[in-house]
Amino acid sequence: DVLACPTLDRLMDIVEKTKIISFRLEATHEALVIIVPGIGGRTLETERLKTYLGINYRSLIVDYPTPEEIVTTDGSVKEITGLMLKKFDSIFSNETRFCLLGHSLGGTIAWQMAQDLSKQGKEIDFLGLIDSRRPCGINWKRGAKPADVSWLRWSIHLGFCKLPFGVLRLIGGMAEYSSNRLRSRIAVSLRKHLLARAAENYVPPNSIVRTALFRCSEHLDQSIDYGWRQYQPELKLVSFETTHAGIMQHPNFIQLCSNIEISLRDVMRGVIVDQPGRVSFEVGITEEIAA
Numbered sequence: 001d002v003l004a005c006p007t008l009d010r011l012m013d014i015v016e017k018t019k020i021i022s023f024r025l026e027a028t029h030e031a032l033v034i035i036v037p038g039i040g041g042r043t044l045e046t047e048r049l050k051t052y053l054g055i056n057y058r059s060l061i062v063d064y065p066t067p068e069e070i071v072t073t074d075g076s077v078k079e080i081t082g083l084m085l086k087k088f089d090s091i092f093s094n095e096t097r098f099c100l101l102g103h104s105l106g107g108t109i110a111w112q113m114a115q116d117l118s119k120q121g122k123e124i125d126f127l128g129l130i131d132s133r134r135p136c137g138i139n140w141k142r143g144a145k146p147a148d149v150s151w152l153r154w155s156i157h158l159g160f161c162k163l164p165f166g167v168l169r170l171i172g173g174m175a176e177y178s179s180n181r182l183r184s185r186i187a188v189s190l191r192k193h194l195l196a197r198a199a200e201n202y203v204p205p206n207s208i209v210r211t212a213l214f215r216c217s218e219h220l221d222q223s224i225d226y227g228w229r230q231y232q233p234e235l236k237l238v239s240f241e242t243t244h245a246g247i248m249q250h251p252n253f254i255q256l257c258s259n260i261e262i263s264l265r266d267v268m269r270g271v272i273v274d275q276p277g278r279v280s281f282e283v284g285i286t287e288e289i290a291a
Contacts, residue, residue: 031057031095031098032095033060033101034060034099034110035050035053038104039106039195041188042061049248060091062088064084065084076202077201080195085113096122097123100124102127107129107131108132108199112202112205118209126264128214131215204228213236213237214259216241217242
């Protein structure tokens, strides 16, 4: 009747008199999908990835600590990851299974996070590296000491990030707005510097976690697997004909998400769980649901 309505008025009349029952079939996985953004932090692309995966998976974006927090540590990847885990401890402590995704430098953090969570007794079902190329990146120093960031402690304690705000505030409202943006940009720049230095000195531990590298076609002069296979020999490689920045942009983004979902579905097999109000299913029983 709805499809045969000759006019909009007739359609609305049917809709108003009809009790419509909506339902949705979802495949739910008990693992929480953790998304670690690139060096720029939480971006629109990261939010888009969370939204896309959020249709069928529980997902969470974990952002980086502030420069003030990072300089209280030795500046290593392990310490930075520890701060991130501590920040979301109230969530992580209630979870038992995880899937991790890391974009660019976020892949390095996600790698260490997988190791730390495993030591806490958590199960890591999958680790996805989105064009993360740290193991053979620039200034890669095996066994080097963590970056010396002591000078930043003095800079921050002396109000380095707040100094422009204090000076320009005297000019007026516009200056206050401008200085606030400047202070924010300085803080972001400091955090990028700290994260980059930490990653350059990071030596990944060997891993047995099921891992996939989603690699762009840029930097082909480097190792095809960016050196990750020496730490996880069974690493799966998925290639994209695009640049490092383009892999998170349309139309490559859709292809990336599809490949991530394929990997997650492979992991889901055998561990799909029923939850109230949802129907869990696998390929092959669609006929039973239809019946």
